[in-house]
Amino acid sequence: MSKASWKGGALLAPVPPVLVSCGSGEKANLLTVAWAGLINTRPPRLSISVRPSRHSYPLICESGEFVVNLPTCRLARAVDWCGVKSGRDVDKFAAMHLTPLPAQQVSCPLVAESPVNLECRVFQRIPLGSHDLFLADIVAIDVDEELLDAAGRLQLEKADLLAYAHGDYYALGRRLGSFGWTVRKKKPRR
Amino acid sequence: MSKASWKGGALLAPVPPVLVSCGSGEKANLLTVAWAGLINTRPPRLSISVRPSRHSYPLICESGEFVVNLPTCRLARAVDWCGVKSGRDVDKFAAMHLTPLPAQQVSCPLVAESPVNLECRVFQRIPLGSHDLFLADIVAIDVDEELLDAAGRLQLEKADLLAYAHGDYYALGRRLGSFGWTVRKKKPRR
Numbered sequence: 487m488s489k490a491s492w493k494g495g496a497l498l499a500p501v502p503p504v505l506v507s508c509g510s511g512e513k514a515n516l517l518t519v520a521w522a523g524l525i526n527t528r529p530p531r532l533s534i535s536v537r538p539s540r541h542s543y544p545l546i547c548e549s550g551e552f553v554v555n556l557p558t559c560r561l562a563r564a565v566d567w568c569g570v571k572s573g574r575d576v577d578k579f580a581a582m583h584l585t586p587l588p589a590q591q592v593s594c595p596l597v598a599e600s601p602v603n604l605e606c607r608v609f610q611r612i613p614l615g616s617h618d619l620f621l622a623d624i625v626a627i628d629v630d631e632e633l634l635d636a637a638g639r640l641q642l643e644k645a646d647l648l649a650y651a652h653g654d655y656y657a658l659g660r661r662l663g664s665f666g667w668t669v670r671k672k673k674p675r676r
Numbered sequence: 677m678s679k680a681s682w683k684g685g686a687l688l689a690p691v692p693p694v695l696v697s698c699g700s701g702e703k704a705n706l707l708t709v710a711w712a713g714l715i716n717t718r719p720p721r722l723s724i725s726v727r728p729s730r731h732s733y734p735l736i737c738e739s740g741e742f743v744v745n746l747p748t749c750r751l752a753r754a755v756d757w758c759g760v761k762s763g764r765d766v767d768k769f770a771a772m773h774l775t776p777l778p779a780q781q782v783s784c785p786l787v788a789e790s791p792v793n794l795e796c797r798v799f800q801r802i803p804l805g806s807h808d809l810f811l812a813d814i815v816a817i818d819v820d821e822e823l824l825d826a827a828g829r830l831q832l833e834k835a836d837l838l839a840y841a842h843g844d845y846y847a848l849g850r851r852l853g854s855f856g857w858t859v860r861k862k863k864p865r866r
Contacts, residue, residue: 488821489793490828491780494814496720497792499746499832500692500839500848501713523691523713525725526804530686533723533809535715556689559852567858590681602687603679610802612811614716619723619811621802624684631678638680642689642842649690649839649848650855652832658690658839659849662749665840668757 496521499651503565505555505600506534507586509545509573510593514586516578517542518569520650521617522554530624532606535617541573546620550608551592554624555600557648559657564599565648566655591626601645603628686711689841693755695745695790696724697776699735699763700783704776706768707732708759710840711807712744720814722796725807731763736810740798741782744814745790747838749847754789755838756845781816791835793818 503520521535532554536543546552557565564582571578579586579595586595589605596603606622613619633641649656693710711725722744726733736742747755754772761768769776769785776785779795786793796812803809823831839846 489777489788489818490821490824492817492819494720494795494816496714496717496722496814497794497817497830498692498694498712498714498722498744499792500690500837502688502690504688521714521716522688523715523723524686524688524711525713525723525809526711526807527686528806530684531804532686532688533713533715554688556687562852563858566853566855570856570859587679598679602689604687605684612800614721614811616718617716619715621804621809624686626684627682627687628679629682631680634680640687640842643844647690647841648852651837651848652830653855654833655852655854657849657852658841659847662752662838662845662847663756664845665756665843666760668753669760 497652500649500656503557503648503650503655505557505561505565505568505597506542506552507555507597508542508549508552508594510549513545514579514595515542515545515573516568518565525621531622532604532624533619533621535619537617546608549593551594552606553589553592553594553596554604554606555597556602556645558601559646559648561599562648562655590628596628601630601633687842690839690846693747693838693840693845695747695751695755695758695787696732696742697745697787698732698739698742698784700739703735704769704785705732705735705763706758708755715811721812722794722814723809723811725809727807736798737801739783741784742796743779743782743784743786744794744796745787746792746835748791749836749838751789752838752845779816780818786818791820791823
């Protein structure tokens with residue numbers, strides 16, 4: 487367990503490489519954000535970090551709204567491509583054959599092909615250096631009905647979510663347990 | 677692609693269920709935080725969210741320091757257990773047979789069994805409701821030398837990292853590509 491000592495770097499992993507939709511109408515755009523995280527449970531809140539040089543940055547500042555579309559392995563190509571191309575030059579929805587759908591609570595479209603869409607409204611922006619941090623309320627969620635069981639519960643394990651770690655995209659693999667499993671009493675054998 | 681409409685909820689996934697170490701000496705403690713994310717590249721910065729009721733909360737507030745220890749599948753049991761037990765009642769390092777090691781830049785110990793340790797210093801705390809958001813600089817990194825190749829490059833894909841999604845722990849699965857793969861020119865065939 488010998489350790490090498492490095493200076494600081496952005497090395498948290500795995501992180502979610504989400505497709506963020508923003509803007510509206512003909513100005514709607516997509517960008518990929520891996521610097522994203524949950525920040526609060528009640529009320530539900532998350533953050534995304536965006537470089538001010540990005541085409542999407544003023545779109546998010548102006549409307550104060552965006553949608554976090556959870557990435558799947560099937561969307562890996564679009565996730566990567568939308569992370570390196572600019573909406574200044576191309577319509578990313580059209581180029582990636584993604585379908586914009588109206589959201590419930592915000593003006594920007596959600597990505598139909600993403601199984602879970604988190605509609606967000608910004609309540610604070612904090613410049614941090616290379617990126618600005620947008621803190622946002624998750625005001626509504628759209629979920630693929632195909633992922634709901636008979637009781638209406640979300641079976642997210644069927645969504646084949648995509649993760650990002652140190653420059654690489656990964657599928658989620660085997661399930662190891664659910665929260666609290668180490669302290670739950672086992673059911674008695676019959 | 678029919679969508680069910682839900683109210684907002686904390687449903688970003690996958691997220692990193694990191695082991696956070698804090699405090700020092702006999703007061704050193706561990707807590708599990710899945711509400712964690714990268715927030716800035718230059719300078720490298722991340723955030724964690726902690727409930728004020730947690731035993732670790734005043735420890736982080738007092739010292740302004742913590743270490744984010746990346747979780748592996750081998751640590752899944754400790755990650756889950758440290759997320760439901762309190763350091764008020766038990767020494768989590770001892771109970772989980774984890775080894776505290778001195779950090780380079782901060783006073784709290786790092787977890788030797790974690791392959792990558794991010795030493796962090798808080799620069800802002802923002803109360804958000806159920807949780808407080810700690811924004812922190814990543815001031816140093818400790819990396820298992822076993823994960824470095826001959827050129828000293830980190831092979832994080834060998835670390836068997838753990839992810840968390842909607843209440844379940846997952847291993848990372850197959851690698852699908854590296855950042856920018858969709859626009860890279862293929863090497864010419866010989």
